[in-house]
Structures are given as C-alpha cells and as structure tokens.
Amino acid sequence: MKRFSEQLHKKSESLYLKVDEKRALEERLVSYMEYHPLASDRKVKTIVEQSWADPVVRVINLNNLKLWQWTGATMAILLLVVPYVAEKAVPGDMLYAVKVNFNEEVRSTLALSPYDKVVWETERLNRRIAEARLLASEGKMTEELGNSVAEAVLVHSENAKKEIEHLKQTDEDGAVLASIQLDTTIDVQSTALMSEVQSSSTESVMAVRLVDVLAKTQESDQELESVLPSRERLVGQVESETTRAYELLDSIKSYATLEEQLDIKTSS
Template sequence: MNDKFEQLMREFRKVNLGTREKETMRTHIAAFVTAHPRAKRMPWIMHFTVWRTSFAALGVFAVLGFGTSYAAEGALPKDLLYPVKVSINEKVRGFVAVSPRAQAAWASRKVERRLEEAEELASQGKLDANVKMELESRIEDNAKEADELIAQLDIEARAEASSELESTLEGHERVLLQISKSDGESASSTLDFAGVVKKQKRAVKKERSRTEQQIKSGVQKEKAAEMKLRAVERQIETVRENVGERAEEKLSGATELVSEGKAKLESGESGEAFILFQKAGREATKARIEGRAKKELKIEVDISLDSDATTTIDD
C-alpha cells in the first residue's frame, strides 16, 4: 500500500508549469530584477568579516542589512539613521583599525565627522541649541579618545597625529566662523560652536608644540624630518588633486613652508625643518577642509579670516 502511495507521489513530480506559464513568469521576474538593482558598490569596509560579525553580535543584522548601514553614512543628528552611523558603523570601523596609529587616526576622523555634521547643519541654519549640545558633547568625547590614543604613540607619530588633529580642528573652526558671518538663523549658535572647537584646538596645539620641541632636541630629528618631508609632499599632492579650483592659491602657504623646511634640512637644522614640515602639513589639511566646504556646502572661506583674532564668548 505504501509502495503504491509513494509511487503515486513520485508521479506527481511530473506536474510542472506550462511552457507559456513559465515564460510569462520569467518575464515578470526579469522585470522585477531590473527594477530592483543590487545595492551600490559598498565601501571597502563592508567586506570585512569582522564587520559582519560585529553586526550580528549587535543583533541588528537581520533587521538592518548592509544597505541601511551604507545609507546611514550620510545621516546628520536628528536623522533616523544617525544612531546607526555613530553607534554601529563607527564602532565597527574602530574594530578594523588595528595598529595604534590607525586607531588614533580613526579617533581623529570621528572628531572630524562631527565637525562636518555641524558645518552642514550650520550652513542650512539648523544648528539649534539641542543639536549643538549633542554635537559638542560628542566632539568632547571623541577628542578625548583621540588624545588618549595619540598619547600612546611613539614621538614622531604623536607629533604628526596631534598636528593633524589640530589642523583639522582649526580648518573646521574657520569654516564655521565663515558660516556664522552669514546672519542666518543659527548664526550665533554657530559662533558659539566655533568657540568650542577653538578650545579643543588650543589643547591639542599645546601637546603638538611640546612634542615638536622634544623632537627638535632629540637624536632622531634628521630621520624624522626626512620622513615628514616625504609625507607632507604626498599629502600636498593628494589635496591638490581633490581641492579643485584655486588649488595653488590655497596650497601656496604649504608649498612655501616646504621650501623653507628643505633649506633648513640642507643646512643641518633638521629639528627646525621638522617643525616647518609639520606646519606645511597643517596648511595642507586646512586647504583640504576649505576645498571640501566649497565643494559640498558652497562656502568660500575668506582667505583673510583669522580665527585667533575673532572674539568668542569664551575669550
């Protein structure tokens, strides 16, 4: 009996779609596939297994998926996906930074991400009191983390990383000051915010200066100066490619400083050379930031803007 039943069940395997039915269904499915293309090519970061593992561990994988995290990268405070950007994406990118140098660089980059968010909101007149408070608090936390990580690096790396962070803070402070001049809705809170950024910059500047002095009087200064020269020349090249119009004008400060530094190097004053190359690097970073502000936010930072001369509430 069972054999018969099983046999008949097997007969039922011959039941198929009709040829036309199958073709029609294929047409519908092909149209669906075309209408729903695969998610955009994901940033390199998304292909790391550790990213997926972290995601799963945080228990959100099944809910969010890759597409959402990728979309979250453009989120600003108050956007629905902002928590994904800061709590998940940034945490995961932190896992991928392996060396102490990479970790310090990522921590500094997080500070910059907050500054970019502030700029974008400020340029739209949306930097209100609540958002300002949230961003200030996040910047303080991120900057503290960056400081701690930078402090653990060897001396040359420390000098470089703190120089980079200082110039990042200064560059964005200048952009924010420029925005605050526009008399927009959030002009005064933008100015306040610039003051907060300035405070952070001063703290980092102090550390950077101290480290540079140590290098200046140290034994490895020649090697440090040569390495720094190569690094800053590469940096200037990269910025030149990306900054767009008026690149030479924006980079003139940096290129001049490199020439001065080379002269010092030739005359045996490697310590001085190192310090000049660091300064050149800071100028290049500011040029990058101002180039980005022009491209993304249509903000042209006045070349004569002197952030140290501007009074803020904290002064």
C-alpha cells in the same frame, strides 16, 4: 561470493506464494485477528515517522528553505545596505545612530595602531563639524542637536588626545606627528568657523559654540610642543600626505570645475 549469492537468490525467486494461496493465507490471518482482537488499551495508535518522500513533509521543508532564504536576505540588508545608506545620515536622522554607533565603531576597531586611531578620531571630529554646518545651512539646527554635536566634538578630541598619550610611550615621533595632525585640524576648523561668525549669518550661533568647544580642546601639550619629530619621519609623513592630496585631486577632476580645482590647488 556475490555471484553465488545472486545465482542462489535468483533461483529461489521461483518459490513464491501464488495469488490464491496468499489471499487464502491473508483471510486466515484476518479471521484469527478478528477472533483474537487487541485489548481496548492496546488500540492506542502508534506514531510512525514520515519519510522525506511524503509530499506534506516536502512542503514543510520547502517552507523552511524559504525561511532561510528570507533570513539570509534580511541579514544581508541589515549588514550591508543599511550601513551604506546610514553613511549619509546627519544628526536627527533615523539612521544616524547606525552611522555613529555601528559604522564608525567598526572603523575604529579596524584602526590597529594608536596613530591610526588618532587619525580616525580626528576624522570623526571633522565629520561632526561638517554635519553641524550642513544642518545649520539647511536651517535644521536645534539646541538639542547643537549640544549633541558639541559634546561629540569634545569626546572625539579627548579620545584623540588619549591615543596620543598611549603613542608617546612607544613612538614619540608618531605621537608628535599625530598631535600636529590633530592641532592642524582643530586650527583649520576654528578658522573656518571664525569666518562664518564674522559673516554674521544666522548660522553663526552654532559656529560660535563650536569655536568655543574647539578652543577648550586645544590644550597644548607643553611636552610635545617642544619636541620635533625626526627629519626622516617628518619627510615621510609629508610625502604620504602630499600623495594622498594629489590622489584626492585626481579623483575630483571628473566632476569639479576648473575654477574649483584651481581654488583647491591655491588654498593647499
């Protein structure tokens, strides 16, 4: 059918208005239009949609494209670059809120099991104390910052204890191990802070405050103290912690001096 249609169509193209015929026809038509003009209210212009081929339309769409590109770049900065930079923030910095309320909260959601949550809350507790030490060493510690650090330490230890309570319902061994981990962290931090207090440095005011806070958090769970985890579980935990310690030691070999490495080995 296509062939028949094409042949017929091609043959019919020999029939067309000659130039003078078309011009005459147009003139007749325009005369008719002039003699029979549109009513004034019909002279209202109609709106016709422009096509994509129009250069103005293309410019507008290119601007939209650029807008999307800028939006994408801004989102990438907000979601990737800012959190990365915020990791180094300390209390009082502009990005500290991003570190605590965004980065750390996202990592909280990634901790799926109660045991992982306890580990993470313990880690957050360590971070707060480390930040407080850094600020104190740089002489930037204020009363307000001190209060916020102390409050954060209290919150994280309370959160850890809550998760341990949850863990007790389903995994008593896990709860015991988590409790041991929390208590160990608090002990280590308390010991380190006590040594600062004894050195009687100007940083010791903050250290005393934190020791008090840690002492409050160290309410012993009588029930858990009397329970030991199963041997297999304990050995497994020791193995994984030891492996992690050796991995961390390997990772610092490239930039830690021999003395520092020896110091770490002997203290562990």
